[in-house]
Amino acid sequence: MESRETYMPAFDEPPGTNLAGISIKGLKLPSPYISYGRPYHASCAKYIKDTFHASKNSDKLDKLVEAISKENVVGVKKGMTPHTPWSDILSIAAECREAPADCVVTLGAGSLTDGSKLVVLCLANNISEPKQLARYSVESTDTPSPVKQPTVPLITIPTSLSDGEFFSLAGGTDDSMNHKQGFLHSGMGSKLINLDPELYLTTPEYHWLSTGIRSADHCGLRLLVPSLLMCKENPKDLAARHRCPLGVPHGITSYIMCPAVMKYNIKHGSSNPEIPRLAGVLKAAGLNTDSNDLGDALDVIVRTLGLPRTLKELQVSSEVISALSKRALDDFWAPTNPVPLVEANQVQEILEVVV
Template sequence: MPSETYRLAIPSTTHPYISYGLPFPEACAKHVSSTLNASRVYIIASKSLSMNTDALERLRSALSDKVVGERVGMIPHTLWSEVLQVAEEVRDCKADLIVTLGAGSLTDAAKIVALAIANNAFDFPSLQRLANYNSSNPLDPSSIRTPTVTAINIPTSLSGGEYQDLAGGTHDETFNKHGFKHPDMGAKVVILDPKLAATTPARIWLSTGIRAVDHCVETICSPETNDEADEAAVKGLKRLVPGLLVCKYSEGKEDEKARLECMLGVIDAMAAVKKGVPLGASHGIGHQLGPLGVGHGETSCILLPAVCKFNMRHAAKDNLVRKQRTVSDALWGLKDVVQVLERRGLEREQADLGDLLDVVISELGMPRSLKDVGVGREKLDALARNSLDDKWCKTNAVPLTEKNQVMEILETVLE
């Protein structure tokens, strides 16, 4: 008889709680009724998951007559037009809870939908006024009304958005990704089911895992990090990197155990992020690379090693060397990781962090260049200009304030 583990994901926060150990339909039905006392549920489900598995059917069956509406499939990176469509549907069917079944874009959509409904934002100008996660928006954050439609997330990737009180949405016309933030935004319960996660295509699972690794690395390497954030980030790395390597090559019970370990590693990564440490250029450039059609996570696979190399070339060396050494030492201390590093010819005293990350990401079979994901040189100029507006490019270990700096990084990952 399976038993449930139910606890706060991150002890220093008020939400979300995590649930694992029960099949996801059973856990969801339990928490819809008993924990959140919801009666009208709107489901946002992954199209591929709905077409290729019985996951949505099982969820519908478990929730029964509580389901009042659903959306199957959303374009990656959360287009504003689709967010507004869903917001109108959720409002019109008087849903009091959104359940997401799928990866990070759906998680972000549910957050923005709830924020839009609470603030009567059902067109682009109204939504633009809520895009408060940037320095140029004059709207007082305290004037933004608190979302009242709650959420349960059932994630199938490792992007980690379930544990953040911010979301990203892409403007259909400019293709810029804008941030939305509110302390009460996001799921109250996150349900982790490694058996469900096993249906996720390997490329999505592994690449979003590297996104979580990116959270850890850029936290530790930030000039503004702190001991608590570093501790959580190192803990996350020690779960994520070996777990991803096992997921790449294993099946059955060993794979399920590794998938749960990766999911818990994501929580460690997000605990680090929640300490408020500004991240760096892998995230900053990646935010603008995503709307060009590059999947969640693949941006980190391409950019993170290159950003680490760029920072080593240009930063004040002593402090950054120490920070990057913290990450390298953590990786060299993991048996499964060391086997991969040594098999690929790396030596501990010679290889820098960019080299280690390059090997790990390549071992997972993930894309390592813009060419691999269909982004050509003609896109670089606009990509570099848009990246300069991202706050995390400005908080990189070497602040990116000029287009030529971004271009230097992009040139190294072009092919």
């Protein structure tokens, strides 16, 4: 790894006009900047001071606070419940409002990243109650107008490959219904992403690899998967650790479900013009497309990483398949599948493959 810092936009192209059925036309979604080559704590402190003009038990957090300087840190919150409950978001927003905070910094994984995006949205729009926050969800038919853009900058320092720091979309769970909803508004994304491969050495291998395999959902195969395999072989390979977060993304769900979903799409999506094109790519890579497909390729990758491949390995009983199939349709990503998932029996067909 070079010691010289690289500071650059994460993307050189603007986003499209639609995301998972959500129109993003008219939204201001500037690319975040990424920084690497300088230790995370030094980089974060530098940009808090020079760019943004803002003044769980681990020495990594202590090192970050020390670098920023304690007199400039108005509050520290350790940890967030997975899937980002609204109660956590509103509680942190209230603390930031009272402080008051003029910059929000996260050091951790995906739930912290999503939560922080919603915190700065709450600060900008004076959101303090669940019923208020609900109006800003992508599912709301009563969204306030205008939605004020966050003015408190957000710096994210990821320790996993959850990827949420690269886009403005955030998910949060309504505690009262245990239902996760999406949020997407102008300006609610990260302003700066600090990437530090030495920091990633503190992330447990299982969490690092499991969040990394989500890259298959985001077309990160060429850069990220070889690097993940190198991390598995040599956990202290800093160059491989550095390449991983430059690709993408998260979840236990991915390494269990993704191969089965790929096979389902190939089976039921033969009329999709992308299928023959993909077959050509696989053939060029040396796979026998008569007997192997992308689902097989992903299965090999996941098994090589030593990750579970069935629901049984996660103590998920086959008895919940029916209910789980129906509940999965509540996810706004379901109809965006190449073969749109709109019926519970479609989801059940996929789940039964990985029981």
